[in-house]
Amino acid sequence: MKVVTLVPRVDSEKCTGCKTCERVCPVLAIKVSNKVSMVDEDRCRGCANCEQRCPEYAIVMVNRESPVTVKVDVDQVAYDQIAQLCKKARLNPQQLVCYCTATRAEEVAAAILLGAKSPEDVSLSTGVRTGCKVECIQPVLRLLEAAGIQPVPPKNGWQWYGRTPTVWEIPEEIKKKYSTRGFYFEEDIKLLDKLVEVGPDERRDD
Amino acid sequence: MRQPILPIAPKVSQYGIDPSLVKARAAELPGMTSLLIKDMFPDTPDVIFPAEGGLAAIRKATEEALANIDMSRIKPEHSVNILASHHGFTLLGGEPYAEMLKTIRDFVAARTGASNIRLRAGVGLRFRETEEYIKRYGLDVHFQGKAAGVAPVDQGIAIETEIGTLYGIKKVYDADWIIHAHNSDVREVHFHRQVDRAVKPFGMSYARIETRSTYHQNLGPRAANFTARAIFDSTFVQSKFAFSAFLVMSPGGVVGVDADNNLYALNDRLTYTGCRYYGKTMTLLGEIDECIAVLDFPCPVPYVFAAGVIYANFVGANTDLYDLDKPLPPYTWYTEAFYGKNGRPLLSEIPLVNPAIKMCVQNYAWGGYPSAFFAEQIPTVVVGREQAEMMNRDPQNLTYMKHSVVADTIGDAMKFAYRTAGTDKVIVFDGAMGGLNVSEKLADLLIKKAPEVNRRVEEQLLPKWLKQRGMAP
Numbered sequence A: 001m002k003v004v005t006l007v008p009r010v011d012s013e014k015c016t017g018c019k020t021c022e023r024v025c026p027v028l029a030i031k032v033s034n035k036v037s038m039v040d041e042d043r044c045r046g047c048a049n050c051e052q053r054c055p056e057y058a059i060v061m062v063n064r065e066s067p068v069t070v071k072v073d074v075d076q077v078a079y080d081q082i083a084q085l086c087k088k089a090r091l092n093p094q095q096l097v098c099y100c101t102a103t104r105a106e107e108v109a110a111a112i113l114l115g116a117k118s119p120e121d122v123s124l125s126t127g128v129r130t131g132c133k134v135e136c137i138q139p140v141l142r143l144l145e146a147a148g149i150q151p152v153p154p155k156n157g158w159q160w161y162g163r164t165p166t167v168w169e170i171p172e173e174i175k176k177k178y179s180t181r182g183f184y185f186e187e188d189i190k191l192l193d194k195l196v197e198v199g200p201d202e203r204r205d206d
Numbered sequence B: 001m002r003q004p005i006l007p008i009a010p011k012v013s014q015y016g017i018d019p020s021l022v023k024a025r026a027a028e029l030p031g032m033t034s035l036l037i038k039d040m041f042p043d044t045p046d047v048i049f050p051a052e053g054g055l056a057a058i059r060k061a062t063e064e065a066l067a068n069i070d071m072s073r074i075k076p077e078h079s080v081n082i083l084a085s086h087h088g089f090t091l092l093g094g095e096p097y098a099e100m101l102k103t104i105r106d107f108v109a110a111r112t113g114a115s116n117i118r119l120r121a122g123v124g125l126r127f128r129e130t131e132e133y134i135k136r137y138g139l140d141v142h143f144q145g146k147a148a149g150v151a152p153v154d155q156g157i158a159i160e161t162e163i164g165t166l167y168g169i170k171k172v173y174d175a176d177w178i179i180h181a182h183n184s185d186v187r188e189v190h191f192h193r194q195v196d197r198a199v200k201p202f203g204m205s206y207a208r209i210e211t212r213s214t215y216h217q218n219l220g221p222r223a224a225n226f227t228a229r230a231i232f233d234s235t236f237v238q239s240k241f242a243f244s245a246f247l248v249m250s251p252g253g254v255v256g257v258d259a260d261n262n263l264y265a266l267n268d269r270l271t272y273t274g275c276r277y278y279g280k281t282m283t284l285l286g287e288i289d290e291c292i293a294v295l296d297f298p299c300p301v302p303y304v305f306a307a308g309v310i311y312a313n314f315v316g317a318n319t320d321l322y323d324l325d326k327p328l329p330p331y332t333w334y335t336e337a338f339y340g341k342n343g344r345p346l347l348s349e350i351p352l353v354n355p356a357i358k359m360c361v362q363n364y365a366w367g368g369y370p371s372a373f374f375a376e377q378i379p380t381v382v383v384g385r386e387q388a389e390m391m392n393r394d395p396q397n398l399t400y401m402k403h404s405v406v407a408d409t410i411g412d413a414m415k416f417a418y419r420t421a422g423t424d425k426v427i428v429f430d431g432a433m434g435g436l437n438v439s440e441k442l443a444d445l446l447i448k449k450a451p452e453v454n455r456r457v458e459e460q461l462l463p464k465w466l467k468q469r470g471m472a473p
Helices: A020-024 A049-053 A079-088 A105-113 A119-126 A137-146 A172-178 A185-197 B054-066 B086-090 B095-112 B129-136 B209-218 B226-232 B263-285 B333-337 B372-377 B385-393 B410-421 B440-468
Strands: A002-010 A030-033 A036-039 A059-070 A096-098 B032-036 B079-085 B116-122 B147-149 B156-161 B164-169 B177-183 B241-250 B253-260 B291-300 B357-366 B380-383 B404-407 B426-429 B435-439
Touching: A002 A036, A002 B385, A020 A030, A020 A049, A049 A059, A059 A119, A079 A105, A079 A137, A096 A105, A096 B333, A105 A119, A105 A137, A119 A137, A137 B209, A172 A185, A172 B226, B032 B440, B054 B095, B054 B241, B054 B253, B079 B086, B079 B095, B086 B095, B086 B129, B086 B177, B095 B116, B095 B177, B095 B241, B116 B129, B129 B147, B156 B226, B164 B209, B164 B226, B209 B226, B209 B333, B241 B263, B253 B263, B263 B440, B291 B410, B357 B410, B380 B385, B380 B410, B385 B404, B404 B410, B435 B440
Parallel strands: B079 B116, B079 B177, B116 B147, B177 B241, B291 B357, B291 B426, B357 B380, B380 B404
Antiparallel strands: A002 A059, A030 A036, B032 B435, B156 B164, B241 B253, B426 B435
């Protein structure tokens, strides 16, 4: 869930149409047309990637007149389906996948079960990947993959390139080779497996 | 009692409030004093900065460290990228790190005859941060216009590693050779746990979002550090790696400069000093029974410094952050992710945040890092409505102020904190060089506890920490 409070303003005098903003926008809300960046304010999730990477400093973020809340209601989907998808992706439904928007795995799973087919769709509906824009791409890709979806990165974009390894996929010889150097692969697998298995009635409540 | 140490000055940055809005510093509060690291731990190494020699001592130490480095593979016609990270610029005002970078450039140019030497400065979550430092410290001029900030959303490059494909920032690797110019400050020990600390930027500030998300979401809290090693060991990176040069830090300041063609040899040396010297400070801060923490430094909330240690570490100082048998510190992103909807941890292995921190007063800190967890877990007072508004506008901190209250002045904030927290022990995270600013009551406690902590680390903890990292005590 995210409350979108900002929106970009492009200074068309400074904009050179280089397309950097287009390549970094996680929801494809900014496009270059006639060599000037144009913002689709309905799609924009206020992440400021465009403003932060514009080489000409042609973009500023301003407050929206009215903040917009984006959220997927998990109650729209049977919870056992959500739990099943999260488990397949080796995530607990309750765990946070986006620290900035406090979005949990269950909301991303619900978005996918309701039809999101790509990280862009997921971000548009939940707000994930629109805070720090860095840390939450992998759980989104893992959940999409668990749903049998193989998204394709935006053409010529730099938004994302692909899913990367998880601890469960580290080859045995690597684990063995580095086990004395402070890398606790097996122990972390046990920890994460235990987390995945925590059910709604077993949550610590002290 | 000593006078307080002058805190690091506020900096102009798009990630913080205008320095003119910082009306008073915590070090100026009544009853504040300071402790030097040497007062607490006499065996802390002597520093070259801050010291009489000033920045000239950094240049000299860098030149001496580079004198023994093999640069024979770098030819005059080759391009060279000196890789830097934002962290270095937060140490002791930033000038020492900037001076080391300038010296590396000058030395490499003189030794090899290469002239196409660029600076590529990586960031954390504030994508323009190193652009600001490049201008502030004159690095754009010194590198003859060839200095650039790079961000994890910039164009990437796939790197094949022994665990699969990971991704680096293309501009980091767009030269014939790379020089890894970093520092040994412990900083995020809650994340890296002093495992491959020297290698970490290859999986972080030089890396794309996919790789950084691998570290923080895919591998687990103690396996995560392998991300950087996998990239560094790749054929691609090894084909470009020339050498490393590090500003060697202790909680008291800059101890020297270390350089090596073998990054792992350098890493082992830093693992030992990191565990030994920072481990003592961290363990001592864990002895604090109750306090008010005041944040007063030009960095995001978790990164403000006291005694060379950041606030995020203090939030976990109730546990041994160096002990790898403990899976999760009270604060890491894995820990934060594993809190359920009821605001409590999902697993019994997850320790709660340091109960000694009764209240946090944010006199001056930046946005640009997801910090809501701190305000959710620790009662927080933010000084000034402008600072509150800055946090509210930050896409990474949209809920921070939902869990904080606002005071108009630091005086008002402290009055409220003293009354509500019921303690007059105060620790200030203001980057005071060579020591830390604290209230007299807390100074008494720390001085009293330091000898026992020193003994415990030397005799019990350090041997265990080193063994866990595959090093002989």
